[in-house]
Amino acid sequence: MKEFVTRRKRPLGVLSVLVVAVTAVAVGLTTGAQARSSADELKGAGATFPAPLIAAWQTRYEAAKGVKISYNPIGSGGGISAISNKTVDFGASDAPMTPDQFNTCGGCVELPWALSATSIMYNLPGLPNNLHMTGPILAGIYLGQIKKWDDPKIKAVNKGVNLPSTDITPVYRSDSSGTSFNFTTYLNTVSRQWKSQVGRGTTVNWPAGVGARGSAGVSGVVSRTPGALGYADIAYALKNHLKFFSVQNRAKKFARPGLAGIKAAALADRKFNPQSNELSIVNPPGSKRFAKAYPICTYTYVILRIQSDKANLLKPFITWALTTGQQYGRPLIFEPIPKYVVARGKATLKKVHP
Amino acid sequence: MAVAQERAPGPAALQRRGRFRPGDALLYLVTCAAALSGALLLALITREILVEAWPAMQKFGLSFLTTQAWGDNNKTLFGAKSFIFGTAVTSFGALLLATPLSLAIALFLTELAPGWIKRVVAPLIDLLAAIPSVVLGLWGILVLGPFITGTLGPAIHGTLGWLPIFASKPTVGSNMFAAILILTIMMVPIISSICRELFVSVPSELKDGALALGATRWEVVKGVVFPYARAGIAAAMILGLGRAVGEAIAVTQVIGNNVAIHADLFKPGDTLASRIAGQYQGADTALQVASLVYLAVILLVFSLIANLTAQLIVRRVAARHNIR
Amino acid sequence: MSAQAPTADLFRSEHMRRRRIVNKVVEGVATVAALAAVAVLIIVVSSVVRSGWDAINLDFFTKNQTLYSGFGPRPASGIANAIVGTLIIIGIAILMALPVGVATAIYLNELAPRKLANVLTLAFDVLNGVPAIVLGIFVFVFVVVGHGQAAWKASFALAILMVPMIARSTQEVLALVPASMREASLALGAAKWRTTLSIVLPQAVGGIVTGATLATARAAGETAPLLFTTALYSADTMTYDPRQPIPSIPMFIFTSAEQPDPVLHQQAWGAAAVLIGIILIASLIARWFADRSVQRLKGER
Numbered sequence: 001m002k003e004f005v006t007r008r009k010r011p012l013g014v015l016s017v018l019v020v021a022v023t024a025v026a027v028g029l030t031t032g033a034q035a036r037s038s039a040d041e042l043k044g045a046g047a048t049f050p051a052p053l054i055a056a057w058q059t060r061y062e063a064a065k066g067v068k069i070s071y072n073p074i075g076s077g078g079g080i081s082a083i084s085n086k087t088v089d090f091g092a093s094d095a096p097m098t099p100d101q102f103n104t105c106g107g108c109v110e111l112p113w114a115l116s117a118t119s120i121m122y123n124l125p126g127l128p129n130n131l132h133m134t135g136p137i138l139a140g141i142y143l144g145q146i147k148k149w150d151d152p153k154i155k156a157v158n159k160g161v162n163l164p165s166t167d168i169t170p171v172y173r174s175d176s177s178g179t180s181f182n183f184t185t186y187l188n189t190v191s192r193q194w195k196s197q198v199g200r201g202t203t204v205n206w207p208a209g210v211g212a213r214g215s216a217g218v219s220g221v222v223s224r225t226p227g228a229l230g231y232a233d234i235a236y237a238l239k240n241h242l243k244f245f246s247v248q249n250r251a252k253k254f255a256r257p258g259l260a261g262i263k264a265a266a267l268a269d270r271k272f273n274p275q276s277n278e279l280s281i282v283n284p285p286g287s288k289r290f291a292k293a294y295p296i297c298t299y300t301y302v303i304l305r306i307q308s309d310k311a312n313l314l315k316p317f318i319t320w321a322l323t324t325g326q327q328y329g330r331p332l333i334f335e336p337i338p339k340y341v342v343a344r345g346k347a348t349l350k351k352v353h354p
Numbered sequence: 355m356a357v358a359q360e361r362a363p364g365p366a367a368l369q370r371r372g373r374f375r376p377g378d379a380l381l382y383l384v385t386c387a388a389a390l391s392g393a394l395l396l397a398l399i400t401r402e403i404l405v406e407a408w409p410a411m412q413k414f415g416l417s418f419l420t421t422q423a424w425g426d427n428n429k430t431l432f433g434a435k436s437f438i439f440g441t442a443v444t445s446f447g448a449l450l451l452a453t454p455l456s457l458a459i460a461l462f463l464t465e466l467a468p469g470w471i472k473r474v475v476a477p478l479i480d481l482l483a484a485i486p487s488v489v490l491g492l493w494g495i496l497v498l499g500p501f502i503t504g505t506l507g508p509a510i511h512g513t514l515g516w517l518p519i520f521a522s523k524p525t526v527g528s529n530m531f532a533a534i535l536i537l538t539i540m541m542v543p544i545i546s547s548i549c550r551e552l553f554v555s556v557p558s559e560l561k562d563g564a565l566a567l568g569a570t571r572w573e574v575v576k577g578v579v580f581p582y583a584r585a586g587i588a589a590a591m592i593l594g595l596g597r598a599v600g601e602a603i604a605v606t607q608v609i610g611n612n613v614a615i616h617a618d619l620f621k622p623g624d625t626l627a628s629r630i631a632g633q634y635q636g637a638d639t640a641l642q643v644a645s646l647v648y649l650a651v652i653l654l655v656f657s658l659i660a661n662l663t664a665q666l667i668v669r670r671v672a673a674r675h676n677i678r
Numbered sequence: 679m680s681a682q683a684p685t686a687d688l689f690r691s692e693h694m695r696r697r698r699i700v701n702k703v704v705e706g707v708a709t710v711a712a713l714a715a716v717a718v719l720i721i722v723v724s725s726v727v728r729s730g731w732d733a734i735n736l737d738f739f740t741k742n743q744t745l746y747s748g749f750g751p752r753p754a755s756g757i758a759n760a761i762v763g764t765l766i767i768i769g770i771a772i773l774m775a776l777p778v779g780v781a782t783a784i785y786l787n788e789l790a791p792r793k794l795a796n797v798l799t800l801a802f803d804v805l806n807g808v809p810a811i812v813l814g815i816f817v818f819v820f821v822v823v824g825h826g827q828a829a830w831k832a833s834f835a836l837a838i839l840m841v842p843m844i845a846r847s848t849q850e851v852l853a854l855v856p857a858s859m860r861e862a863s864l865a866l867g868a869a870k871w872r873t874t875l876s877i878v879l880p881q882a883v884g885g886i887v888t889g890a891t892l893a894t895a896r897a898a899g900e901t902a903p904l905l906f907t908t909a910l911y912s913a914d915t916m917t918y919d920p921r922q923p924i925p926s927i928p929m930f931i932f933t934s935a936e937q938p939d940p941v942l943h944q945q946a947w948g949a950a951a952v953l954i955g956i957i958l959i960a961s962l963i964a965r966w967f968a969d970r971s972v973q974r975l976k977g978e979r
Contacts, residue, residue: 045910055745070912077636081643087826087910104640167525174611176636202638203425210526210622211611213632213936220938224500225526239749240938331749381871385785388778392845393801395838399808399816406819458711466705467712475712477965482719484957486899488928489726489950492935496943497725539722542715570701593807600809603901607935627811631902634815635909650815654808661807665800 042313045072046079046092047178048215050114050300052235054092056328057321065320067313073214077176077202083108083303089310090318091303094178095202096278107306109352110276111345112299113321115266116334117257118182119234119244120296121222124149124164132157132254133245135190135283135295141229142170142187143194144208149227157248164227171221171230174211176202182282182298183231189283231296234258235332249295250286261294262335268293272344277301279341299337304352311354318349400654407651410644418648424613424629425642432645434652436613440623444530444605445598447619448537453591456542460549461575476550483543491607494536499527499608507531507620524620528610531619533628536604541594548590552583585671592664596657602627626653726950733948743913743930752941757949759916763829763924764956767908768898770833770920771840776890778837779844780879786845787852788874799849806842810902813838818906827910827923835903840893847892851885851971852878884971891964895957901928927953 044054051073058069074082076093083091084105097110120133137153140146146153150163173180184200198204212221215232219240222230234257237244246254255261268284279299284290302321308314322345326336337345404411410418410432421433459479463472507524514520524531556579564574580587610622611632624632626649637643733754741756782802786795817835822828855878863873908923917924927949934946 041912043910043912058745068912068915070915072910074909075636077633077638080638081636082910085823085826087822098639100640101638167523169525174632176633176638176642199426201425201429202636203429203633203642205423205425205613207614209612210528211624211632212528216938217936220936221526221528223938225503227525236938375869375871377869377871381784381874382789385781385789388781389785389790389798391778392782392805392842393798396801396805396808398820399812402816402819403812406815455711455715458708459715462708462712466708475716478716478719479712481958481961482715482722484895484899484954484961485719485722486901486928486950486953486957488899488901488931488935489953490722492931492946492950493722493725495935496729539718546715570697572701572704573697575704596807600807600811602809602811603932607932627809630811630815631905634818635905647815647819650812654812657807657809657812658804661804662800664807665803669796669800 040066040313041068041070042090042310042317043070043088044079044090044092045074045082045088046303047076047094047300048073049076049094049116049118049179049233049298050092050334051215052233052239052332053114053116053325053329053334056332057325060328061317061320061325065316067317069317073216075173075175075214076178076181079303080105083305086305089308089314092300093303094298094300095181096273096276096301097303099275102275105303105305108303109306109348110278110301110303111318111348112277112279112337112341113302113318113345114300114326114329114334115262115337115341116297116300116329116332117234117262117265117294118179118186118231118296118298119237119257120229120231120247121219121237121242121244122229123222123226123242124166125226127161127163127243129243130246130256131161131243132248134248135186138247139187139191139194141168142172142206142208143191143197144170166227169225169228170206170209171218171225171228172206172209172211173214173218175213178202178298178300179215179232180204183296185280186282186296235334238333247295249290249293250283251288251291251293252286253291255292255294257294257296257333259330259333259335260292262297262333264290265293265295265297266335266338270340277344277348299341304349306351307353309354311352315349315352319346322346400658403647403650403654407644407647410641410648411651413641414645414648418645419652422613422615429639429642432642432648434626434649436615437624437626437629437649438652439615440530440609441599441625441627443619443623444533444537444609444625445595447530447534448541448598449591449595451534451538452541452545452594455538456545456549456590456594457587459542459546460553461579463546463550464553465571465575465579479543479546482539483547487540487601487604488607490536490539491604494532494604494608495527498532498535502529502532502535502620503527511620518617519619521618522620526610526622528608528622529620530609530623532608533605533623533625534619536608537598537601540601540604541598544597545590545594548593549583549587552586552590553579556582585667589664589667589671592660592667596660596664599625599660600627600653600657602631606631626650723954726947726954729944730947730949730951733944734951738945738948742916743925745914752939754941754945757925757927757930757945757952759914760925760927760930760949761952762916762918763908763911763926764898764928764953766918766920766924767829767832767836767904767926768894770830771836771897772890772894774833774837775840775844775893776886779841779889779893780848780886782841782845783848783852784874784879787849788878789870802842802845805838806846810835810839810900814903814906817903822907827907829908829920829922829924832904832907832926833920835907836897836900839900839903840890840897843893843896844886844889847889848882848886851882851888854885854972855881881974882971884967884974888964888968888971891960891967895960895964898956898960899928899953901932904929905932 054071062068076095079091079093080101082088148165149168150165181202184204188195188200212218215236218230218232219236222228223240246256249255265281265284268281269279281297283295284293322342418434420435422435423431423433463476503524511520511523560578561574564578605625606628609628611624612622630646630649634646637646738756740758742759744755746752786799813835817831821831859877860873863877904926911923911925931946931949934942
């Protein structure tokens, strides 16, 4: 009987020693890293478009005010659904919410807090940066009609460039994306066929190409695939050393997605949508005022619940982001938002209460 | 596939007349509740999924299964046709590759390999089953994808390009062919381990009899082992298929997420599970969420049918041949 | 037991040589197939080890991930919070799944009438085949909507995955316990519950540990349930609170794999190596326990 008892205890003994050992190691390893309570933390999720800017804000805001901001770039659709499901304190989206989405959210406000450009990135080894691209050609590529890089239409706007006969692989966002919303809105304005066949939205039926998750995912596929072409915030193209096009605007000039191009485009719309505060600055008119404008720019928005337990932390953060935070966007090609947008944002922010 | 060899005497036989054992009653209650949890969870899962998908089921009905669309201009049209097609092509394609491989491996391990090789190779193949799908997906993106676009794809296109399934040269590593290869890697350990158990359980008298009659090893396998294990092999294939159909993570990493329906394997596509994994986090309208859960309903129905069928076959085989 | 007659006509072909050649060809094909499978395993594992090796250093295990927004190369950090998160999630999942699995096996093997046991076993076998993504949606709809993500909700989803496996392997080892032991105990006047808990169960501990370890190895690598329940976390902090969403190794690999940054790729390989290492160790432990318990029950120990 004694033998029986000792034998029974042994596997349990070994197991408990293992469990204790693993726990001890885990605790020992992690005493260096700090854990923080959720009391002084703001949780956000949403668009990948502003993620580089928000990352810059996170370290600086924590250093300045001691409040931790955490942000998960899961796409604009994810941001809208997360704030509607109350799993985060603020959501971020490049796409303005529809009235239905406001209903589902149940007491939310949206305001623009950053401004940048959607670059069209390409992977053509050996060729120079900033090749020329026009809206109709882009629509043709994403419709699957223009299939090779040495298509006559592309050659016509890139005289003197030795374009290869590689297949074009258009890359799009497979997740629900505000950048897709911005890009398809642009394609709607430059191609009647696109407008009738596909249309605009955060999720559309892409006729050709390959999907990837997030702006980072699109950049990843483009960087790995010779002959690929994709759309993402300009910061991603710069971060990953990807080439991007100069796109022709309505003033017939080829504009780059830089701070000057964005600043010019921002003048195209000053009328806020009453519910979502949307400003649509895609494909500005062809007048001289917009000669330098890059045609695929977009504001990006933050979504807040009107009634929030974290209102006393949220309001200072958003105010800071709208004002002091804008300067940190310049190196990442986020143009500081105009003063009237800041004013509108602050006015909307007043509605938020604990 | 285990059936209890010896059953303990039932409770009625042991109960003393007039003596109530509260400890026994407590044990009964607790363990019975635990055992019912499986059936309860199945019912609960089915109910919750159906309730969540109801708005889409009501709006689209069965035409959902034949509509090829995902998100129109106003986000009012969703359909599962592309994904049912993609799931069918990738899963059956993987089954086509995995079954002969698994049978060959099971044969090798039961009939051909000497003891020491068996002891080394068998655990290695089991280890293949233990590789997490996300790691296979990582390998698929960073290693297999470039290999397909750089070497394997052009080779296959060069020799078999006249077949519609290899009609174009792969330009990007995310395509249905990559998904088929990854799913094959996942299915082979499952099917081969079940087949191994089946082949071992073939009564040696039958095999010895055939050998005594002068049959070669292969003829014994073809004439005795395969017919004997036929039903079990079918069950193994169905279980492997069920695993492939339900795989979301590795597939969504390598398949390219495209809604088009075409025979070309070197083009991107999408499957039911992969679309759910890719879009669920970001579904921002109620109809899109319901449509994604409708996809999950289709997935659940298929996996329940496949699993039930496989399990019933296995039980019938076990009862008939009394194998463990 | 009905014997199945060989269906191939063995004497139709008189060409012994041809039959021998066919035999040899098939044997060759079978060998090649097995070697191919082993080769694939070696290729995948060596990719992981080769690419992940450079990422693995002490920092990898002690530092958290960093948030990085600059344009230069990202500094390499670690996945300490992801490792701890995975341990917490799996730990809670085991705590949820083990009692339910063992209790289920006791009922099905010792107490239930045979027909009911067969039906319930079938239910668990079918539950085992429900795809992990469907389980993820179920848990999301059941406990996450309206309440927020949390690590314990991920553990709940993983526990649903683990219970059928634990129940099955516990059942198998309970069946190996000889009836004579139970009968002796009952004959001595012990109650059924006393017999089960003090006589039968201790004999089965090895098998229970095997089943639990194998189930853990499977659950450690699952990503789909985590997508819905513990995906919105702060990548650079260490969180121990299971009521919050916390990082985990599979989520880290999933999100890093699709990024263009080669430093993140290397870290993903390193994380994959750690994950495979955990699973390998768990499988070896399970195998060791399985051999021990089977040997003991067969009287060889």
